[in-house]
Amino acid sequence: MIEQVFKIEGAIKVKKRGFGIVERYQGQGLTLPKRSTKQAAGYDFAAAEDFALPSIWKSGFVKLFWQLKHGTPLKDEDYVQANKVLKPRLVPTGIKAYMQEDEVLILANRSSNPLKRGLILPNGVGVIDADYYNNDQNxxxxxxxxxxxxxxxxxxxxxxxIGQGIFMPYLKSDQDDGGTAERLGGFGSSGR
Incomplete structure (x- = not known):
């Protein structure tokens, strides 16, 4: 069980889920995610720094479409260039989240991002596992x-x-063996 223990005016308070700022962003004016309204399920996450997000309609991507439309054979370098343009970018938040072992933090896009700004989460949702907190890599x-x-x-x-996070409990199957591997890294480390 992951718990944060704090002393508050002589009393010990156990916190079950919440947010912290990672060390490299300490003292840089970041605010912890919070809900915007009383009924909001999601905690709003913000960018930790200015971040340039290139349009996918640049360089190799448009050229690839043109070649496909006109039946021009594609070269390996055409695919490589298009993949560089289409690659998602990781926007840092400077935030980490702690939660109980049977909980997950689901990351979702803001509803206004696709319509107003053309921003999408290419994976649909992000999944932050409880053991991602304070991992050695990031x-x-x-x-x-x-x-x-x-x-x-x-x-x-x-x-x-830039997005929102929703804490949720999750269920395990009857056949669940409890998982055998320990998390060895940061982003994307559980899918090796």
Whole structure:
């Protein structure tokens, strides 16, 4: 069980889920995620720094479409260039999250991002496991994978909301063996 224990005016208080700022962003004016309204399920995450998010409609991607339309044979370097343009970017939040062993933090896009800004999460949702917190590789920093479908590059400003996180319990199957591996790294480390 992951718990945060704090002393508050002589009393010990156990916290079950919440957020912290990773060490490399300490003292840089970041705020912890919070819900915007009383009924909001999601905690709003913001960018930890200014971040340039290029449009996918640049360089090799448009060339690839043109070649496909005109029946021009594609070369390996055409695919490599297109993959560089289409690759999602990891926008840092400077935030880490702790929770109970049977909980998960689901990362979702803001509903306004696709319509107003052309921003999508290419994986649909992100999953932050309880053992991601304070991992050795990146201290459990949460990143949002984003792709800019707009025709112009976009600069996300520090403090600008980029997504939301929802804490949820999860269930295990009858056949669950409890998992055998320990997390060895940070982002993407449980899918090796």
């Amino acid at each position: 201290e459990g920093e949460i990143f949002f994978q984003l792709v800019n479908l707009g025709v112009r590059d976009l600069v996300i400003k520090k403090g600008e909301r």
